[in-house]
Amino acid sequence: MSVMTMVKAINNALDIKLKEDSTVVIYGEDVGVEGGVFRVTEGLQKKYGVERVFDSPLAESGIVGTALGMAVSGLRPIVELQFEGFTFPAFNQIASNVSRIQNRSRGKFNVPMVIRFPYGGGINALEHHSDSPEALFAHIPGLKVVIPSTPYDAKGLMIAAIESNDPVIFMEPKRIYRAIKQEVPSEKYSLPLGKAKVIQEGSDVTVVAFGALIRECQKAIAMGEEAGISVELIDLRTIYPIDRETIRKSVRKTGRIVVVAEAHESFSVGSELIAIANEEAFLYLEAPPRRVMGFDTIVPLAQGEHYFIIHPDRIFYEIEKTFKF
Amino acid sequence: MSVMTMVKAINNALDIKLKEDSTVVIYGEDVGVEGGVFRVTEGLQKKYGVERVFDSPLAESGIVGTALGMAVSGLRPIVELQFEGFTFPAFNQIASNVSRIQNRSRGKFNVPMVIRFPYGGGINALEHHSDSPEALFAHIPGLKVVIPSTPYDAKGLMIAAIESNDPVIFMEPKRIYRAIKQEVPSEKYSLPLGKAKVIQEGSDVTVVAFGALIRECQKAIAMGEEAGISVELIDLRTIYPIDRETIRKSVRKTGRIVVVAEAHESFSVGSELIAIANEEAFLYLEAPPRRVMGFDTIVPLAQGEHYFIIHPDRIFYEIEKTFKF
Amino acid sequence: MIQENLPAIFRDFNPLENKMLSLIDNDGEVVNPKYMPSLNDAIVIEAYKQMLYERIADEMAVSYQRQGRMYTYTPNLGQEAIHIAAGMHIREQDWLVPAFREMGTLLAKGVTMKEMFLFYLGNERGGSFQNANHTLPIAISIGTQLHHATGIGYSVKYRKKDEAVFTFIGDGGTSEGDFSEALNFAGVWQVPVVFTIQNNQYAISVPVRSQTKSINLAVKSVAFGIPGIKVDGNDFFAMYLAYQTAAAHALAGNGPVLIEAFTYRLGAHTTSDDPSKYRKKEEENEWGLTDPLLRLKRYMEKKGIFTIDEKKLTEEYKKEITGQFLDAEKNKAYPYDDVFDHMYTDMPDELKRQKAEYEEFLNWKENRR
Amino acid sequence: MIQENLPAIFRDFNPLENKMLSLIDNDGEVVNPKYMPSLNDAIVIEAYKQMLYERIADEMAVSYQRQGRMYTYTPNLGQEAIHIAAGMHIREQDWLVPAFREMGTLLAKGVTMKEMFLFYLGNERGGSFQNANHTLPIAISIGTQLHHATGIGYSVKYRKKDEAVFTFIGDGGTSEGDFSEALNFAGVWQVPVVFTIQNNQYAISVPVRSQTKSINLAVKSVAFGIPGIKVDGNDFFAMYLAYQTAAAHALAGNGPVLIEAFTYRLGAHTTSDDPSKYRKKEEENEWGLTDPLLRLKRYMEKKGIFTIDEKKLTEEYKKEITGQFLDAEKNKAYPYDDVFDHMYTDMPDELKRQKAEYEEFLNWKENRR
Ligand SMILES: Cc1ncc(C[n+]2csc(CCOP(=O)(O)OP(=O)(O)O)c2C)c(N)n1
Ligand SMILES: Cc1ncc(C[n+]2csc(CCOP(=O)(O)OP(=O)(O)O)c2C)c(N)n1
Ligand SMILES: [Mg+2]
Ligand SMILES: [Mg+2]
Secondary structure, X not given: OEEXXXXXXXXXXXXXXXXXXXXEEEEEOOOOOOOOOOOOOOOHHHHHOOOOEEEOOOOHHHHHXXXXXXXXXXXXXXXXXXXXXXXXXXXXHHHHHHOOHHHHOOOOOOOOOEEEEEEOOOOOOOOOOOOOXXXXXHOOOOOEEEOXXXXXXXXXXXXXXXXXXXXXXXXXXXXXXXXXXXXXOOOOXXXXXXXXXXEEOOOOEEEEEOOOHHHHHHHHHHHHHHOOOOEEEEEOOEEEOOOHHHHHHHHHHHOOEEEEEEEEOOOOHHHHHHHHHHHHHHHHOOOOOEEEEEOOOOOOOHHHHHHHOOOHHHHHHHHHHHHHO | OEEEOHHHHHHHHHHHHHHHOOOEEEEEOOOOOOOOOOOOOOOHHHHHOOOOEEEOOOOHHHHHHHHHHHHOOOOEEEEEOOOHHHOHHHHHHHHHHXXXXXXXXXXXXXXXXXXXXXXXXXXXXXXXXXXXXXXXXXXXXXXXXXXXXXXXXXXHHHHHHHHOOOOEEEEEEHHHOOOOOEEEOOOOOOOOOOOOEXXXXXXXXXXXXXXXXXXXXXXXXXXXXXXXXXXXXXXXXXXXXXXXHHHHHHHHHHOOEEEEEEEEOOOOHHHHHHHHHHHHHHHHOOOOOEEEEEOOOOXXXXXXXXXXXXXXXXXXXXXXXXXXX | OOOOOXXXXXXXXXXXXXXXXXXXXXOOOEOOHHHOOOOOHHHHHHHHHHHHHHHHHHHHHHHHHHOOOOOOOOOOOOOHHHHHHHHOOOOOOOEEEOOOOOHHHHHHOOOOHHHHHHHHOOOHHHHOOOOOOOEOOOOOOOOHHHHHHHHHHHHHHHOOOOOOEEEEEEOHHHHOHHHHHHHHHHHHHOOOEEEEEEEOOEEOOEEHHHOOOOOOOHHHHHHHOOOEXXXXXXXXXXXXXXXXXXXXXXXXXXXXXXXXXXXXXXXXXXXXXXXXXXXXXXXXXXXXXXXXXXXXXXXXXXXXXXXXXXXXXXXXXHHHHHHHHHHHHHOOOOOOHHHHOOOOOOXXXXXXXXXXXXXXXXXXXXXXX | OOOOOOOHHHHHOOHHHOOOEOOEOOOOOEOOHHHOOOOOXXXXXXXXXXXXXXXXXXXXXXXXXXXXXXOOOOOXXXXXXXXXXXXXXXXXXXXXXOOOOOHHHXXXXXXXXXXXXXXXXXXXXHHOOOOOOOEOOOOOXXXXXXXXXXXHHHHHHHOOOOOOEEEEEEOHHHHXXXXXXXXXXXXXXXXXXXXXXXXXXXXXXXXXXXXXXXOOOHHHHHHHOOOEEEEEOOOHHHHHHHHHHHHHHHHHHHOOEEEEEEOOOOOOOOOOOOHHHOOOHHHHHHHHOOOHHHHHHHHHHHHOOOOOOHHHHHHHHHHHHHHHHHXXXXXXXXXXXXXXXXXXXXXXXXXXHHHHHHHHHHHHHHHHO
């Protein structure tokens, strides 16, 4: 056990897998000497050498496309894309090949690779550095999309992602890279992909969130408790495949669902969860399912970002509205 | 008035705009001499010259990125991407620039451009030639996403798209490129972007669809009529901005909604419409909203495609289930 | 240009001087004896047979498509010398990362015509090339495959395997960003990849002069610091020498190589295409004179080694290929499970649910009849 | 190499021979009198002043960031000769399509330091460069901007305007597919675009030798059939000559040009970066000797035209820039409407609804206090 930030916990997961499996390699922009702009790969090149942890040329399509080549020929590449906004040059490789080679080859080739990148707002960054594109990846069949909300989860999910024989998009909520510190076991463990976690049980309203917003929800829930509202908080953990069962159980119990996420609300994880709540618990619904999400606008730069970011009071406001409906 | 296929109607719209506005240019792969692989631009190079209608090098990012440059400097480019599967090399230009330059420049630059491409299944094609990626574009703020379902609509919507000062993704349902023939006025007219159309009024169930599936829905509705079910059919026409008002009115009337679309069901237009139905008509809902959509799988090649494609009997089956709920 | 250990042909046929490696002319006459590889007759005969096989299979595929028994097909006509010369240098353990117009090379790797037919009949089982070792499926999204080849090259180098990687792209494909990125990565990583541009002069209707202003396509290698050479793609011997040299170079650890195979698509782009819309009959005729089979045959005849009974062989091949087509046609059925089974190594609950719901519908449909 | 009407410098400093155009040395001594442009003293003095202004503004920006008064900033230190030489050739009607490290060029185009500060204070109004004619916002997604420049080039050519387009990218950016695609399109379309690679030796921590195996970056032009030249980016006169020649070439209708400006990022990548992690002090010191301001100053001193009271000017500049910063700081407020107002030319109902809902929440919040 030692106290870790999410950065450290992911670094630890990578370290463990690099150590025990010589087919694991890590590359991307500045992941070598520099250890990544957020230092997630710090120290790994020194420990495992430049053939296993290295800087690539500056080209995301190349990073992802070559990783696919490695994955079908015996390696388990983990690639870092520097920010969520720079996943798009690789979008064609992801949507046309990474997600499809297994199906195209009828299982002759598996694609055990991880594409990891920081995402989300709240760090007063430049454009393309504050976005939440999870829905875009979740809509592409053949991918798994994972988002941790704590250092503990990040380590366990990352180990599972590396060991998955299917390609995993691993999105790291950069806002809480260092904001949360937690006791994390030093040894290897993994958490199942595709399973949500009930963080807190409750009876009045189901709140579903993931990543950095779990913390904000917890603050809102504390406000709710004061107001006498019992909230069940679910951390989705995996965006695809989504854990219907956990949603079903909870919404059938509470009859109310509020989805909290930072992405643009239209055609989002929020939309999907509302659809699921309807399909799985229609007769139990006692209030309109709500989305507390980003606007359909570009995330504003630092001076305007506070309008866009989801704060606890806004979450509480929507929980209360839903509760009182 | 003359009888036109959708191919002809779009060609006619392009012709009209090329003629009346010298800032309109058209380019893409094989759109010149060849007139496009589906002949949508047939004859236009001959009529307007190689400076206005021309073949570009084979690079989608380049096609879209250069069009953006033209759009901010006084032209109205219309670019063709050859198939929906080949929009992804251009995804970065679309998501990082086309949709954003207006906001980034606080309105100093507008982006009057149209990106058009055929999409959807049902033509026994190779991989990447049968997909329906509308949700991916609709989730990106700053774009308009338009899909016509008839030759008449295609012409009117295309004229509006070209005249829009915002970038428009114009998706053409290739399955009905030539399958529907219709009287279309020869003169110029346009249909408003962002407005759905109630194709048929009804009182029991609202069916929302668009593109090639309108036809399939109509067949299903005929089956429903025999079974005594009165269906209201809405053609979305524009996927973003979505027409909430039309959905609200209809669902408040019928209390039931079935969404029919060919895309993978998770994180789709179906999810969004169910969310909207809940937000706008929760207290009116009498049955769980349903999605009749593609699986979360790659669209199978020709021999397996019939499992994936949405047939009228499956639509009817879901309408009836929803009606009887 | 950069490397000291560069084989002589890269210097003697420097693409910067717009030179092209060609060894025999249209009449089968040796024009460049210095570089003519000394192949024993059996190999030359074998090469001709393989080219003939590819041509016949290709013609038959076009005709099955015309009969409405197969979906859109992509002909290989005129590009056989490239495919067979490459095939002769790709060993069992070497990797083949195809584009979509190198059928002969796929066949050399162990792909069967039954599989090819099955693919064009619309069944992924055909396109998966189950029995061809280290062979990727066809790449439809142009350019993307080059990155896969470069990545495999890294993997091979990292695991210290005696394996080379062969990959293909068209002249049009060189305009895609992925082409440049992949060659650049390969240069930096110094991986054993042989890149071939099949410059067949057209990307569907677009001629290569509308694709780029570079003096040829081989010269693009300069931008990535890797050796490049332009080769007469309709000259079997030139292509043979190019692959022999490139494979040796790559396997010796000297890094990647770019080959521009200068050829012509004698047929249509696909069976849905009509070349008369965008090119002249005269042009096609002129290129017809450089037909790789004709050239090789004339060479062999001159040398007195054309011992093949072509008519008989053609009949044999036709019969065998017909058998494969019928087999494919008989076995094209698409079990419902195939839609879902290969999306993930473990099927997620979401897919199980979708499958189950669809089965309910199928049951309803069944009962309704 | 290809064009007949190619200006002599492209032949004399052929990147294929790895030559670099350099006119004065580190001591300000003229080393290549043949090509030395004969500028009148006022222009040289003006250039020095502009470089000084950029340097001071840059230092102040770094220090405001350090004081916590501004967000992450991207320094320009050491690259001023490129920016000012370019700025001196971009006319009012010419287009500037920037990357993100050419502040001096933006200033030349009419962008104010207030706007720059406002942008780095986190307000799009700053980055929109409202008053700079034909100037695009900064491009963060690396490489994408080159396509915009090529497209503008097409537009200019199509509309027969007397306008050239200037665009920038870093050494790291040359690895992106968009770099190659854009140069290729520009070559085919023969548009009046001057592409500059600012090769400052690093892409964040990654040295250029890990970026590509090509012998230099200018040589990449060969792949697209356009003229390219490698220029000493810390030599104002070399850069001046390069832009003069390139702009004339482009405006005469002779098509695009690629300039590799060989320079060094003397500062950090951004204010969040610590270069000591990835490069040695000695290397920085060595490059420090080539500082473009020092070099130009020495030249001017030798020629006896350094009539500037640098200390006084520095004070003046500092005062003026401080004023601009304070103005920006005072006006950084972000009206709520700005979030929504520029997404579309007409705000769609969806956005109106989202805005209204959020306003309801704001009301609730207000009342709750
Ligand atoms: C990314 C992408 N864009 C467009 C297409 C559509 N397309 C299929 S083949 C082709 C032309 C290819 O030309 P070339 O690269 O010269 O290869 P050839 O067909 O001549 O063998 C095009 C544009 C595609 N398959 N992939
Ligand atoms: C497409 C994309 N990928 C990654 C980044 C992150 N990033 C910002 S600057 C930079 C390095 C750029 O290096 P170079 O092109 O040499 O320009 P320089 O910063 O040296 O001026 C990187 C990787 C980005 N902005 N865009
Ligand atoms: Mg071709
Ligand atoms: Mg750099």
